[in-house]
Amino acid sequence: MWQPPDRIKHVLPAAQWPTAEEAAASPLFTPVALGPRTAQQRTWVPAMVPWRASDDGFVTDDVIAWYRRFAEGKPGVIVVEATGIRDIPSGPLLRIGHERFVPGLTRLADAVREASGGASLLFIQIIDFLAIKRRPPRDKFLERFLEITARHRTLLADHTGDAAIADAPERDVRAALARLDDAALREVLSHREVEDLDFGYRERVTDTHLPHIRELPQVLPGLFADAADRAMRAGFDGVELHYAHAYTMASFLSARNDRTDGYGGPREQRIRLPLEVARAVRERVAGRGAVGCRYLGDDVIAGGNQLDDAMWFGVALAKAGLDYLSVSKGGRFEDAKQPKVGASAYPYTGPSGYECMPTIYSDARGPFSRNVPLAGAIRAAVRAADLGTPVIAAGGICEFHQAQDVIANGEADLVASARQTLADPDWWLKMRLGRGAEIRRCEFTNYCEALDQQHKQVTCKLWDRERLDEPDVVLAQDGKRRLVPPGWR
Numbered sequence: 001m002w003q004p005p006d007r008i009k010h011v012l013p014a015a016q017w018p019t020a021e022e023a024a025a026s027p028l029f030t031p032v033a034l035g036p037r038t039a040q041q042r043t044w045v046p047a048m049v050p051w052r053a054s055d056d057g058f059v060t061d062d063v064i065a066w067y068r069r070f071a072e073g074k075p076g077v078i079v080v081e082a083t084g085i086r087d088i089p090s091g092p093l094l095r096i097g098h099e100r101f102v103p104g105l106t107r108l109a110d111a112v113r114e115a116s117g118g119a120s121l122l123f124i125q126i127i128d129f130l131a132i133k134r135r136p137p138r139d140k141f142l143e144r145f146l147e148i149t150a151r152h153r154t155l156l157a158d159h160t161g162d163a164a165i166a167d168a169p170e171r172d173v174r175a176a177l178a179r180l181d182d183a184a185l186r187e188v189l190s191h192r193e194v195e196d197l198d199f200g201y202r203e204r205v206t207d208t209h210l211p212h213i214r215e216l217p218q219v220l221p222g223l224f225a226d227a228a229d230r231a232m233r234a235g236f237d238g239v240e241l242h243y244a245h246a247y248t249m250a251s252f253l254s255a256r257n258d259r260t261d262g263y264g265g266p267r268e269q270r271i272r273l274p275l276e277v278a279r280a281v282r283e284r285v286a287g288r289g290a291v292g293c294r295y296l297g298d299d300v301i302a303g304g305n306q307l308d309d310a311m312w313f314g315v316a317l318a319k320a321g322l323d324y325l326s327v328s329k330g331g332r333f334e335d336a337k338q339p340k341v342g343a344s345a346y347p348y349t350g351p352s353g354y355e356c357m358p359t360i361y362s363d364a365r366g367p368f369s370r371n372v373p374l375a376g377a378i379r380a381a382v383r384a385a386d387l388g389t390p391v392i393a394a395g396g397i398c399e400f401h402q403a404q405d406v407i408a409n410g411e412a413d414l415v416a417s418a419r420q421t422l423a424d425p426d427w428w429l430k431m432r433l434g435r436g437a438e439i440r441r442c443e444f445t446n447y448c449e450a451l452d453q454q455h456k457q458v459t460c461k462l463w464d465r466e467r468l469d470e471p472d473v474v475l476a477q478d479g480k481r482r483l484v485p486p487g488w489r
């Protein structure tokens with residue numbers, strides 16, 4: 001993972017855990033309405049992909065155990081990981097793109113309700129993403145993947161001085177390209193072809209020469225609405241539209257989207273599809289649950305959205321009737337690290353990925369509450385437009401006063417905590433019961449994130465080797481790690 005060049009090792013915010021009485025009086029533990037649902041407290045577990053689904057996208061017992069464990073901590077809201085809305089193979093990522101997924105998702109919703117005693121609302125994050133391929137070896141790219149064009153022939157003729165290459169059979173053109181040294185090859189290939197060679201082919205929302213990309217605005221509202229309907233029938237309390245990070249909807253919102261079909265360019269056009277999706281989903285959900293979205297307060301890439309874009313989008317999304325706005329940051333493909341040959345680019349490996357999940361090795365600002373100012377500015381813009389839509393902040397929130405201050409200062413209406421909850425799913429409950437001294441504190445070194453990056457079952461280094469001899473412990477595929485934290489005794 002990328003780290004700031006001027007990094008220093010920070011210390012965790014000093015822990016001042018509340019007594020049970022102080023917790024009972026804290027704004028953190030007061031209810032808040034999220035559209036037609038009410039969260040019992042302002043604590044939130046944001047989406048985290050744990051790589052527990054079956055290879056064909058179904059809920060497994062491991063998925064259920066994972067969310068059941070979060071539910072035992074009784075947070076206000078748990079958001080189930082990014083779940084694909086299409087009926088296409090996508091490895092062990094949860095899917096909701098067909099009726100056959102509904103029974104498993106129903107089992108999941110029932111299990112969470114039972115484990116939290118009805119205290120936690122359960123939402124599901126629904127996502128669309130575009131195709132991405134592994135970085136190819138040079139010879140394979142030139143032999144098979146590169147589409148030979150007239151431009152290659154002309155430039156190759158210039159480079160080699162062999163005019164006959166202009167009309168030569170394709171295999172001779174490929175062979176001539178393979179003989180070029182790297183510098184010459186890069187002059188003959190287009191910018192996009194060089195990217196495909198260096199990083200692996202990746203579709204973008206601006207590839208409107210491809211019919212299925214051109215038609216995204218016609219297709220996506222229906223796919224999202226169908227997925228949301230399935231979530232409602234499975235018993236979820238809400239759906240979260242994934243408009244953040246590296247995926248399709250965030251890419252429509254991004255200032256890098258220069259589509260010329262009315263869905264790119266100025267802000268009004270970039271937000272057109274996200275609003276059309278929101279409208280279709282709201283109509284289909286029809287008050288059966290909350291409909292919110294997660295989006296970026298800052299893309300953190302050159303030419304991408306910045307906070308002023310996000311404030312403007314926040315007002316538009318709130319006006320469109322979304323029941324909450326959950327603010328994240330970065331996590332884009334554009335600045336991702338070059339993958340090794342045979343691996344795929346991963347969107348959390350560059351500076352924008354760092355901003356999404358900042359570590360303890362940070363710049364002077366440090367990782368704690370790092371992204372709260374984005375949520376604060378978006379919330380202020382939404383309130384200035386006379387809209388009461390709840391805003392959720394995330395990023396390095398891991399201590400009672402820190403979390404409470406976010407609410408008390410009016411920077412957000414709910415606080416989300418991913419890694420601290422992974423380190424100790426009971427931390428919310430421990431705070432409430434005045435037993436904060438027993439909280440296992442996240443160290444923000446991103447062992448969990450490294451597992452996620454390798455598509456390995458995500459666990460936390462603070463508990464995954466603990467009490468392995470307990471009965472019924474389920475181990476990861478490597479046989480060395482337990483998959484859920486031990487129970488709180």
Ligand SMILES: Cc1cc2nc3c(=O)[nH]c(=O)nc-3n(C[C@H](O)[C@H](O)[C@H](O)COP(=O)(O)O)c2cc1C
Pocket residue numbers: 046047048049050081082125244294328356357358394395396397416417418419420448449452458
């Ligand atoms: C293992 C892992 C998986 C994640 N998966 C998702 C995801 O599916 N959807 C999403 O919006 N964010 C995802 N995130 C980002 C978190 O929701 C959160 O925004 C980020 O970790 C920063 O919050 P934190 O400092 O409380 O961990 C993931 C984070 C981790 C560590």
Ligand code: SF4
Pocket residue numbers: 419420422423441442443444445446447448449459460461462
């Ligand atoms: S693995 Fe590290 S960063 Fe991840 S939750 Fe555990 S302590 Fe926190």
